[in-house]
Amino acid sequence: MKNDxxxxxxxxxxxxxLVSDLSDVLLKAAFGRAPDGMFWxxxxxxxxxxxxxxLGKRIRPxxxxxxVFFIFFLALGLTSWAGKTAWWAGRFGGPAVTFARGFLxxxxxxxxxxxxxxxxxxxxxRRRSAFFMVKGDTSxxxxxxxxxxxxxxxxxxxFGWIFTLAAAAAVAIPTFLAVPMAKGAAGRIAxxxxxxxxxxxxxxFNEEVYYRASVLATLADVIGGGQTLLAGAVxxxxxxxLNGSPPGVVGFLMTGFLGWLLGKSMxxxxxxxxxxxxxxxxxxxxxxxxxxxxxxx
Numbered sequence: 001m002k003n004d005x006x007x008x009x010x011x012x013x014x015x016x017x018l019v020s021d022l023s024d025v026l027l028k029a030a031f032g033r034a035p036d037g038m039f040w041x042x043x044x045x046x047x048x049x050x051x052x053x054x055l056g057k058r059i060r061p062x063x064x065x066x067x068v069f070f071i072f073f074l075a076l077g078l079t080s081w082a083g084k085t086a087w088w089a090g091r092f093g094g095p096a097v098t099f100a101r102g103f104l105x106x107x108x109x110x111x112x113x114x115x116x117x118x119x120x121x122x123x124x125x126r127r128r129s130a131f132f133m134v135k136g137d138t139s140x141x142x143x144x145x146x147x148x149x150x151x152x153x154x155x156x157x158x159f160g161w162i163f164t165l166a167a168a169a170a171v172a173i174p175t176f177l178a179v180p181m182a183k184g185a186a187g188r189i190a191x192x193x194x195x196x197x198x199x200x201x202x203x204x205f206n207e208e209v210y211y212r213a214s215v216l217a218t219l220a221d222v223i224g225g226g227q228t229l230l231a232g233a234v235x236x237x238x239x240x241x242l243n244g245s246p247p248g249v250v251g252f253l254m255t256g257f258l259g260w261l262l263g264k265s266m267x268x269x270x271x272x273x274x275x276x277x278x279x280x281x282x283x284x285x286x287x288x289x290x291x292x293x294x295x296x297x
């Protein structure tokens with residue numbers, strides 16, 4: 001039994017690392033760019049793994065994960081293609097597009113990815129609670145983490161608020177240091193606050209669906225919660241290495257840690273509300289920085 005779990009854990013880690021942005025980062029560092037078609041190579045690898053899971057018993061427990069991730073990557077590919085069409089670019093792109101319209105085009109497509117992942121999770125799990133699409137126990141106990149100063153007897157009702165405010169501050173400092181504030185931009189930014197809140201809420205929801213719920217719901221029972229949290233954190237962190245706010249190693253460490261803690265909250269509360277909220281508030285800071293950049297044009 002231990003050997004089976006170890007084999008599945010190693011295989012799950014290999015798959016996650018191969019299909020994450022780690023390969024793109026390493027290839028870019030070595031050769032200046034990742035080869036064309038890298039995304040479809042990753043999709044093909046997941047598809048091959050899914051086919052093998054129907055042929056061999058040894059990796060059958062990974063089938064739900066492979067299926068959900070195959071749908072995830074397929075949806076990413078299709079929405080990426082749609083976003084590059086002339087029809088879409090003509091409506092949601094270009095230098096004259098407004099802040100709200102530009103992000104609306106992006107998040108229509110992104111929400112399509114989240115909906116596809118939710119459909120895949122429903123197919124393999126059949127119950128919303130099995131893939132965390134419920135409120136959860138918002139006052140559930142939190143497993144102690146000594147290096148974070150979380151003692152025995154703590155609860156998410158208390159720690160959730162503390163971490164949310166700390167995360168927002170941690171994101172705000174490097175983000176706004178890197179964003180120049182143009183003269184007279186404050187009024188334009190204030191007018192964009194409703195859009196900032198709206199898109200931060202959608203982004204937090206979508207990313208919690210396809211970065212957190214997809215991994216935790218399909219892997220935690222197979223390789224254990226601890227390994228799943230770490231693997232999901234690496235996958236989430238690498239997704240922000242090249243295009244995060246901030247990018248690079250700092251962005252990877254910040255978002256990787258955030259992903260680990262959000263996943264911990266999802267597992268321990270058995271729900272979506274706390275991870276969504278703790279993701280939403282820092283995202284408000286990030287989208288406010290985007291609004292500042294747009295207002296300063």
